Amino acid sequence: MSVKTTILGEVLNGLLSERIKVVDLSQILNEKTPVMKLPEPFANTGGFKLKPLSNFDEKGPDFYWNDFVAGEHCGTHFDAPVHWISGRDHDSVDTMPLNNMIGEACVIDIRKEVSENPDYCLSVADIQRFEEQHGEIPKHSWVLIHTGWANFVDDHEKFYNIGEDGLPHTPGITKEASIFLAEERDILGVGVETVGTDAGIAGAFNPPFPNHYYMHKANKYGLAQLTNVDQLPAKGAILIVNPLKIEKGSGSPVRVIALVEKE
Ligand code: MN
Numbered sequence: 001m002s003v004k005t006t007i008l009g010e011v012l013n014g015l016l017s018e019r020i021k022v023v024d025l026s027q028i029l030n031e032k033t034p035v036m037k038l039p040e041p042f043a044n045t046g047g048f049k050l051k052p053l054s055n056f057d058e059k060g061p062d063f064y065w066n067d068f069v070a071g072e073h074c075g076t077h078f079d080a081p082v083h084w085i086s087g088r089d090h091d092s093v094d095t096m097p098l099n100n101m102i103g104e105a106c107v108i109d110i111r112k113e114v115s116e117n118p119d120y121c122l123s124v125a126d127i128q129r130f131e132e133q134h135g136e137i138p139k140h141s142w143v144l145i146h147t148g149w150a151n152f153v154d155d156h157e158k159f160y161n162i163g164e165d166g167l168p169h170t171p172g173i174t175k176e177a178s179i180f181l182a183e184e185r186d187i188l189g190v191g192v193e194t195v196g197t198d199a200g201i202a203g204a205f206n207p208p209f210p211n212h213y214y215m216h217k218a219n220k221y222g223l224a225q226l227t228n229v230d231q232l233p234a235k236g237a238i239l240i241v242n243p244l245k246i247e248k249g250s251g252s253p254v255r256v257i258a259l260v261e262k263e
Pocket of ligand 1: 195
C-alpha cells in the first residue's frame with residue numbers, strides 16, 4: 001500500500017500509528033442509566049431497557065439479539081433545536097446538516113467552582129478567562145463544560161443531588177453565557193456531564209432553562225451526560241456526534257467520540 005498523502009489519509013495514518021487517540025465520551029446504557037426527572041405535572045422520559053429476544057436458545061438457537069426501549073433523551077444524548085419551544089421551527093435530528101456532526105471541542109474547566117457550589121453556572125467571565133489562555137472559541141465548535149459530574153454517575157444520590165428543597169442541585173450555564181456563545185461565537189452547541197444542559201435549578205430562571213432556550217432558538221445543539229472530558233485538551237480535539245436518524249426526533253442517545261492528537 002502506498003503512503004497516503006491526502007488529508008483523510010493523514011487522519012488514517014494518525015489513527016493507525018496511534019498518534020491520534022480515540023476517546024469515548026459516552027456513558028454506558030443500561031437500566032441504571034440516569035435520566036432527567038421533572039416534577040409534577042410534567043411527563044418524564046423512561047430510562048433504557050433491554051428486552052431479550054433470543055440468546056442461543058429455543059427462540060433463536062444460532063443467534064443472540066435484543067430489542068431496546070429508550071427515551072430520546074436517555075443517557076449520553078443529543079438535544080436537537082426542535083426539542084425547545086424557541087427552536088420548534090428549526091432542525092430535528094434527521095434534518096440537521098451532516099457537517100455539524102463534526103467539530104472542534106473547547107473544554108472549559110469549572111471543576112473548582114462546582115466543588116464549592118454545585119449550583120455553579122458557567123459565566124461570560126469564565127469564557128473570557130478561557131479565551132485569554134487559549135484564544136477565541138472558533139465558530140462551529142462545541143463548548144464542553146467540565147464540571148467533574150461524570151464521576152458521580154454510579155452514585156445516583158450524588159448524581160441527582162436532590163436538596164432539601166426537592167430540587168436537583170447540579171451545575172449549568174448562565175443565560176448571559178449561553179447568549180454570548182450562541183450569538184457572539186456561533187458555536188455548534190454546549191456539552192455537559194449532567195442530565196441536561198441547564199443547571200438543575202434552572203426551571204426557576206428567566207426564561208426557564210435558558211441554555212435550552214437560547215441555544216435551540218439559534219438552531220444550536222446540546223450534549224448531555226458526557227464522560228471522559230478530562231481526557232481532552234482544552235482545545236483541538238475533534239468531536240464526532242451522530243445522533244440516530246429518528247424522523248422528527250427531538251434528540252437521540254449518541255455515541256460521542258473524540259479524536260485527540262497525542263503531543
Ligand atoms: Mn436532553
